[in-house]
Amino acid sequence: MDVAVSVKHITKKYKLYDDKWGPIKEVVTKKPLHREFLALNDVSLDFPKGEAIGVLGTNGSGKSTLLKIITGIADPTSGTVDVNGALVFLDVSSGIDPEMSGYDNIFMKGVLLGYSKEEMMEKVDDIIEFSELGDFINQPVKNYSSGMRAKLGFAISVNVNPDILIVDEALAVGDSMFRAKCMNKMNEFKEQGKTIIFVSHDKNAVESFCSRAAWINKGELITYGDSKQVASIYNEFMSGKKKLEEIRSELEFSHSIEKVQYEVTDEGLAMTLEGYLYGRNGVQSFEFMLKDSRTGETISKEIRPIPYRGQSSLPNEVQEKAGFSLTFSEKEFPSFFKPGSYTFGVRYTQADVQSQFSLWAGNVELDGEEDARGRFIYKVRVNKNQLNMTVENADKLQQQMNKIWFKDSSLHMEGVAFVRGYEVPAPETATVQLHLINLGTFEERIYPAAVEWTDEITENPSFNPQGKNYNYSQFSAVIQLADLENGEYEYRLTYKMNSQPHHELNTLVWASKSKEYPAEPHVMGNRAAVVHTETKYLRMEIKALF
């Protein structure tokens, strides 16, 4: 890889004084009176030849300071910069004198950039044409609009034919036509094997235009790599989704899921993930985890390193142990999969602290079909460079808890459940179960419910316009509270169709008739049970009273 600009261990400190006599007092008293401001802290970067490299960062992050050091406008406090080739800092306003004409300014700026008058004579026609200024070129620049000034500045900078072009958020000015023209010109540069360093706080511009990107935050280089990956990390930070510490710990690892294969058989879902994962800080063992986004329940499996044979170029020293291939199935974790949304992550322990991060899946190849053969419908998608699985019921279960009451140490429930279009003329046509899930331990208990006769649904024209038979759509269940541990519980309901199409539906219990539910805590000795339905989903809390 040929390097156009190489920056090594650059640190830049500015001294800030509280009063204007500060520097003099400091010399006289020999006491340090300044605060140090670290604009850049040990930044090392290589800008390869023939690529467009983006530098991302918020205002005041130090990215402009880095540019100034690269261009030689500012000196670093420590560290070295190595530039191979003629470098032009595209800056639309400096070196332009408002009293002089556009034409004279072309020469003036040319001289400042180190070109002779003869060299500029060859370029001046191209510059005038590119700038679209026409006859205005002989007018003093003070008569130009700000857009025209920017056009002139840009036209000069790109037409002097530099090897390395540095663009500092200059494209914000000018109309969209001219902007497109500038972009074209820069693309032309890339094709000629020239290097463009593009500084911006706009991740979209960097993502679309650059192949690599670096992200600088508060003077520190957070990450440098594929522009899409960097832009997505930057975006996660900017949108407030992730804190810097989280991002930093994730960046200590290189990872990607590159292939996902899944199939659904009579035994449920089985999925194989392939990709690479390695740490830069000595962490060796990782645990894969699949996480229910709503409850936080996870299942995990240890990742065994295997040689990596994929498309990405990894450092040689990790090649032989960075790969992984991991299979998990519903058979192994029978009660884990239920309708909901799941994310794919990795957990590791370092210095007795457990941390986790999501696996990157921006370049994943998905292989599998959505299939209704299993209990549920499984959909695997890539959303914002992350793998995401949603599990859905094959049909929609209509259900409602009609009545809840406490009696001694048990909880009695009565509700309705039916699927539109699925007739229940007899009690055997459907099986209903209630699931009680402890939200702390995710321990699940199953309670069979009795299916009973009701005409509530069948006779209700808004539920049953077609006049179908939903006579056995009521269920009731009793839950013994005495043997439950203290904690927070949620209720789910499974509804099994015992004739065609034999779907099994699983859903959270809906409870919106708050008047029919106990409002007061139910005391059982030194414990109390409370029914919560604020979210319209049934929850229960069992707590100690004293």
Place this chain on the structure above:
Amino acid sequence: MFDIYKEMWDRRKMIHALSLHEIKKEYAGTVLGSIWGLVTPLLRIAVYWFVFSIGNRVAEPVGGAPYTAWLAIGMVAWFLLNDGFKLSQKSFRSKRSIIKNTPFPIAILPAVQIMFSFYTHLILLVVILITLAVALQTVSVYWLQVIYYDFAAVMLLLALGSVTAPLVAISKDFGRFLDTVLIFLFWMTPILWSVENAGRFANVVKLNPFHYIVQGYRDSILYHSGFWEHPLYTLYFWVVVLVLFILGNYLFKRMKPIFLDIM
């Protein structure tokens, strides 16, 4: 030890082009253009002539040369020294926007301002010389010695500019101080008065290297004496210039990282 002067030499074309641009810029927007570069100094010479020979009637011929010619020649040299010194010491500050935004060999900036002053000076010099040739009805081969003194003046200015510009860039107060010093120097350099009048202070006055230039101009044009006729004074002048050169190089290297940050 002489890095920045080597840079100036290597970039002499750039300095030349930029100083021409400075002239263009100076008079851009005016109708009369560079004629103003002539009108202003001529008017000042006229004012001094009026004050001293009409107003005060103290204008005796100096060493056999008419006071007006003596004054005009001294002033021509002084204008070069004055403008060159004033512009070069401020050169980093006045070109702040370029320094902050363009990758540029900033060490040459004092030289650009000095060459700008020099080119303006050349126009005035030619006009004055032609006027004198007509008025005094003489031309001498000694007049060519002005080339040597111009060279000496430019070298002195480069040395002074290199020393003062980095300091002014760091401290605005120092710039103010130098402006005051320059007014002081104008009256302390024997421009409006003859150095003989200083009596026993004459040698102190001569320590001022500006005097070497002003006196040299008058020697060349009016008194037809060569710089080799006072070798000690010539040696003193060049030693001063050399010391300033070394100091200027040191100060620039030392101050550049600082003033780049604080300007």
